[in-house]
Amino acid sequence: MISQLNWFRARISALLPTRADLAAARRDPRRDLLAGLTVAVVALPLALGFGVSSGLGAEAGLATAVVAGVLAALFGGSNLQVSGPTGAMTVVLVPIVAAHGPTGVLTVGVMAGVILVALAVLKAGRYMQYIPAPVVEGFTLGIACVIGLQQIPNALGVPKPEGDRVLVVTWRAAGEFLRSPNWTALGLAAAVAAVMLVGARWRPTVPFSLLAVVAATLVARAAGLDAAKPIGDLPRGLPAPSLSFLDPGALGSLLAPAVAVAALAALESLLSASVADGMTVGQRHDPDRELFGQGLANIFAPLFGGVPATGAIARTAVNVRTGASSRLAALTHAAILAAIVFAAAPLVSKIPLAALAGVLLATAVRMIEVGSLKAMAKATRSDAVILVLTAVATLALDLVYAVIIGLAVAGVLALRAVAKEARFDQVPLDHGDHSAEEHALLAEHIVAYRIDGPLFFAAAHRFLLELTDVADVRVVILRLSRVSTMDATGALVLKDAVEKLRRRGIVVLASGIRPGQRQVLESVGALDLLRHEGREYATTPEAIHAAHDHLRGAGVLPAHLVRKSRTTGAEAR
Structure with a gap:
C-alpha cells in the first residue's frame, strides 16, 4: 500500500509544472504578450459562438475560455497550446444538453476531467499517436459539417427546432425560414462569413472575425434591425465556484457521455499539441502532462459554469504564427478574455446571434483542408474508405461512434494488408x-x-x-x-x-x-x-x-x- 502511494505521488510530481516552464516565460515576454493579445482577439467571437451552440449560453463559452485557458496553460504539456471551447466538443455537448440539461453537461465535464487525470497518471498519452491519419481527417471533415449545420437556425434567424439530430434540426429550421423568412439575419451571417473567408486569404494576420462581428453589431444597432436577435444579457464577471449542479444519483447515467467527452478532449488536445510541434523547431509536448492539464481544466471550468474544453487547433496555430514561445501567451489570452468578461459584458451582449453564426460557418469551412483530403483519398483505397466512413458516421451518428467505426475499419484493413504480406x-x-x-x-x-x-x-x-x-x-x-x-x-x-x-x-x-x-x-x-x-x-x-x-x-x-x-x-x- 505504501509503495503504491509513493508511486502515485511520484507520478503526480512528474506531471506538475517545472522551473524550466517558468524560465521559458521570461525569455521573450514581449512577443508572448503580443501573441496572447492576438489570440484573444481571435478567440472572443469563437468562445461566444461555441458557448451559444453548446446550449449553455455565451457566458459559458467565456467562462470556459478563461478558466480552462489558465489551467491548461499552467499544467498542460505544451508551451504553445491554447485551450477553450471548441466546435468538436460542442457537437458532443448538444445531445447531452438535450438529454440531461445544463447541469448534466457540467457534471459530465467534471467526470471527464477526472478521467483525463487518471489517463495521465497511467501514462496513456503515448497511445493517442496510434490513431490513423484517415480517421483524424474524416473526423475533422464530419465535425466541420456538423458545426456548419448547427449554425443554420441562428443564421436564418429562426428559433432552434426540437430534435437531437443535426440533420433533422437543419431541415426543420429551413422549413421554418421558408414559412417566415428573416433576410436580416441571413444577410448578417452571410456577410460575416464572407468577410472572414475573403479577408483570411487577403490578409491572414488581420483578425477579420472580430472586425466583422463588431461591424455587424454596429450596423444592427444603428439601423434598428430588430430581426437581428442579440446574445442577451451577460453576467459581469465569473460566478462564484459551486458544485450545486452535482447530482450523485445521476453519475451512473452520465458515465458514457463523460467517457466520450474525455476521449474527444484527449484526441483533440494531443492532435492540437502535435500540430504546434510541427509548426516550430525545438518544441515537443509531453502527452501525459497535456492530459493532466486538460483534466484539471475540465474539472474546474464547470464549477464556474463553463463547458468541457480541449486544446483548440485554430487558436493554437494563431498563437504559434504570431511568435509565441512560452505558456505566457496562452495565459495572456485568458487574462484578456477575463478582462472583457468583467469590463465589457454589456457591449458583448449586443452582438447579434446571426453574426456569431457567420463566424462559426466560416470556421467550419476553414476546417476543411481540401488538399489534405485529396492526398488522403489518392493514397490508397483503404485510406479513402476509412476517411469517408468516419466522416459519414460523424455526421449521421455521433463523434464517439465515428471514431470507433473509423478505428475498427482501419484495424481490419490494416490486418488484411499485413496478412497479405x-x-x-x-x-x-x-x-x-x-x-x-x-x-x-x-x-x-x-x-x-x-x-x-x-x-x-x-x-x-x-x-x-x-x-x-x-x-x-x-x-x-x-x-x-x-x-x-x-x-x-x-x-x-x-x-x-x-x-x-x-x-x-x-x-x-x-x-x-x-x-x-x-x-x-x-x-x-x-x-x-x-x-x-x-x-x-x-x-x-x-x-x-x-x-x-x-x-x-x-x-x-x-x-x-x-x-x-x-x-x-x-x-x-
Whole structure:
C-alpha cells in the first residue's frame, strides 16, 4: 500500500509544472504578450459562438475560455497550446444538453476531467499517436459539417427546432425560414462569413472575425434591425465556484457521455499539441502532462459554469504564427478574455446571434483542408474508405461512434494488408553434398516450405489450407526462421497442420524456430509435439539430413545412395 502511494505521488510530481516552464516565460515576454493579445482577439467571437451552440449560453463559452485557458496553460504539456471551447466538443455537448440539461453537461465535464487525470497518471498519452491519419481527417471533415449545420437556425434567424439530430434540426429550421423568412439575419451571417473567408486569404494576420462581428453589431444597432436577435444579457464577471449542479444519483447515467467527452478532449488536445510541434523547431509536448492539464481544466471550468474544453487547433496555430514561445501567451489570452468578461459584458451582449453564426460557418469551412483530403483519398483505397466512413458516421451518428467505426475499419484493413504480406512458398532443396541422382530422389519425396512474415490469426487459415493440401510426398520441411511474429492462433494452426499431415503418413520437420516464438509454440503444445518425435532442428541442412535418414530407413532410397557429409551453414536456415 505504501509503495503504491509513493508511486502515485511520484507520478503526480512528474506531471506538475517545472522551473524550466517558468524560465521559458521570461525569455521573450514581449512577443508572448503580443501573441496572447492576438489570440484573444481571435478567440472572443469563437468562445461566444461555441458557448451559444453548446446550449449553455455565451457566458459559458467565456467562462470556459478563461478558466480552462489558465489551467491548461499552467499544467498542460505544451508551451504553445491554447485551450477553450471548441466546435468538436460542442457537437458532443448538444445531445447531452438535450438529454440531461445544463447541469448534466457540467457534471459530465467534471467526470471527464477526472478521467483525463487518471489517463495521465497511467501514462496513456503515448497511445493517442496510434490513431490513423484517415480517421483524424474524416473526423475533422464530419465535425466541420456538423458545426456548419448547427449554425443554420441562428443564421436564418429562426428559433432552434426540437430534435437531437443535426440533420433533422437543419431541415426543420429551413422549413421554418421558408414559412417566415428573416433576410436580416441571413444577410448578417452571410456577410460575416464572407468577410472572414475573403479577408483570411487577403490578409491572414488581420483578425477579420472580430472586425466583422463588431461591424455587424454596429450596423444592427444603428439601423434598428430588430430581426437581428442579440446574445442577451451577460453576467459581469465569473460566478462564484459551486458544485450545486452535482447530482450523485445521476453519475451512473452520465458515465458514457463523460467517457466520450474525455476521449474527444484527449484526441483533440494531443492532435492540437502535435500540430504546434510541427509548426516550430525545438518544441515537443509531453502527452501525459497535456492530459493532466486538460483534466484539471475540465474539472474546474464547470464549477464556474463553463463547458468541457480541449486544446483548440485554430487558436493554437494563431498563437504559434504570431511568435509565441512560452505558456505566457496562452495565459495572456485568458487574462484578456477575463478582462472583457468583467469590463465589457454589456457591449458583448449586443452582438447579434446571426453574426456569431457567420463566424462559426466560416470556421467550419476553414476546417476543411481540401488538399489534405485529396492526398488522403489518392493514397490508397483503404485510406479513402476509412476517411469517408468516419466522416459519414460523424455526421449521421455521433463523434464517439465515428471514431470507433473509423478505428475498427482501419484495424481490419490494416490486418488484411499485413496478412497479405505473409508468404508461404515452396522452396527448392539445397544440393549440399548429394549426388544428382540422390538429389532427384530426395526432391521427389521431400518438399520444403518457407514462411515469410507474420503467422497470426489473420493469415493462419490460408496457411492451414495450403499446407494440408500437400500430397504425394513423404516429408514436409517447414523453414520458420523468417516468421516475423506468431500468435496463439498461428501456433495452433501449425500444430493442427502437423497432426493432420502425420495422420496421412507425412512426416513434418521444422527448422529455424526463433527464440521469441518458442514460448507461443510451447504454450499450445506444438513445440512438444515436434520435440517428442524429434522433428525440430536448428537449421534447414540438419532437417534435410534427418529427412534423408528417414527415407533411407523407410527403404525409399536405394542402399548405394549414402550421404557423404553433412552440410552446415546459416545461409540455408
